[in-house]
Amino acid sequence: MSLKGGLPQFYLPQISLNWETLQTIFPYAFIAGLVGLTEASLTLRVIDEMTDTKGDTDKEIVAQGLGNLANGFFGGMGGDAMIGQSIINIKSGGRTRISALVAPLGLLTFILFGSSIIGVIPLAVLVGVMFMVVIGTFKWESLKYSGKIPRADIIVMIAVTLITILTDLATAVFIGVILSALVFAWEKGTEAAAKEINNADGSKTYKLNGSVFFGSVLNFQDLFTPNDDPDHVIFDFEKAKVMDYSGVEAISAMVDKYESLGKKVTLKHVGSYSTHLFKKAKNITSIHKDIIEKRKS
Numbered sequence: 511m512s513l514k515g516g517l518p519q520f521y522l523p524q525i526s527l528n529w530e531t532l533q534t535i536f537p538y539a540f541i542a543g544l545v546g547l548t549e550a551s552l553t554l555r556v557i558d559e560m561t562d563t564k565g566d567t568d569k570e571i572v573a574q575g576l577g578n579l580a581n582g583f584f585g586g587m588g589g590d591a592m593i594g595q596s597i598i599n600i601k602s603g604g605r606t607r608i609s610a611l612v613a614p615l616g617l618l619t620f621i622l623f624g625s626s627i628i629g630v631i632p633l634a635v636l637v638g639v640m641f642m643v644v645i646g647t648f649k650w651e652s653l654k655y656s657g658k659i660p661r662a663d664i665i666v667m668i669a670v671t672l673i674t675i676l677t678d679l680a681t682a683v684f685i686g687v688i689l690s691a692l693v694f695a696w697e698k699g700t701e702a703a704a705k706e707i708n709n710a711d712g713s714k715t716y717k718l719n720g721s722v723f724f725g726s727v728l729n730f731q732d733l734f735t736p737n738d739d740p741d742h743v744i745f746d747f748e749k750a751k752v753m754d755y756s757g758v759e760a761i762s763a764m765v766d767k768y769e770s771l772g773k774k775v776t777l778k779h780v781g782s783y784s785t786h787l788f789k790k791a792k793n794i795t796s797i798h799k800d801i802i803e804k805r806k807s
Contacts (some may be wrong), residue, residue, distance in 0.1 A: 546590035699725030
């Protein structure tokens with residue numbers, strides 16, 4: 511098979527503009543767009559680290575989108591920032607916008623005047639070039655992370671790498687975000703703690719520490735002993751924060767348990783965000799403003 515060089519021709523895609531067409535192309539367009547945005551952001555971050563500069567992510571993404579939009583009218587394929595080529599460009603001394611034009615102009619020259627030469631290049635040579643790009647762009651120091659960063663982070667890194675190889679970058683990023691969120695929720699959930707203080711007036715204070723949310727509600731409930739506590743109990747939130755409605759529900763359930771035993775509960779040092787959650791959930795919880803101690807100005 512021989513390659514034929516030449517300038518692209520402008521044309522309008524001959525497709526039907528209807529709901530069925532949108533259903534067909536949208537999943538692929540969404541995945542391609544997500545991969546492009548992800549790789550553009552990652553490439554910009556890597557280049558910023560290498561050059562000690564600060565790029566504009568919004569400008570990069572808008573430019574990439576406009577370029578792909580125009581590219582479609584000339585029969586081209588969608589593209590994004592190329593992290594391998596960008597790193598080679600930086601390592602070769604490229605620093606200005608002119609360096610970013612050299613590669614496409616060189617490629618255009620090859621297509622226009624050297625298409626016959628490109629056609630005879632063995633595929634094995636191209637594979638070797640790609641391997642050299644991989645070797646040059648891989649962050650080899652990441653192999654030293656073992657034992658120095660949390661095991662969960664290493665598992666997420668390995669999972670994202672394998673999923674990228676087996677599927678695509680968009681799927682890997684999506685699953686990686688979910689795994690990271692679950693790890694974060696698990697770690698934050700185990701941090702919930704309370705220090706018990708018996709006050710001189712006979713009441714008891716629980717000085718809470720950590721975040722109260724869906725990941726910590728089970729540990730939160732184990733912090734209290736309603737049957738053994740005195741008639742007045744204080745929940746001190748000075749070093750704790752209620753993050754979501756699962757946390758509000760857990761606190762409400764604990765307040766209900768104390769009140770069912772005829773005991774009084776006071777919420778102390780409740781932050782503005784937590785107070786806002788309590789107010790919005792007033793119709794579904796038993797926490798009312800009378801048990802929330804107002805902050806002293």
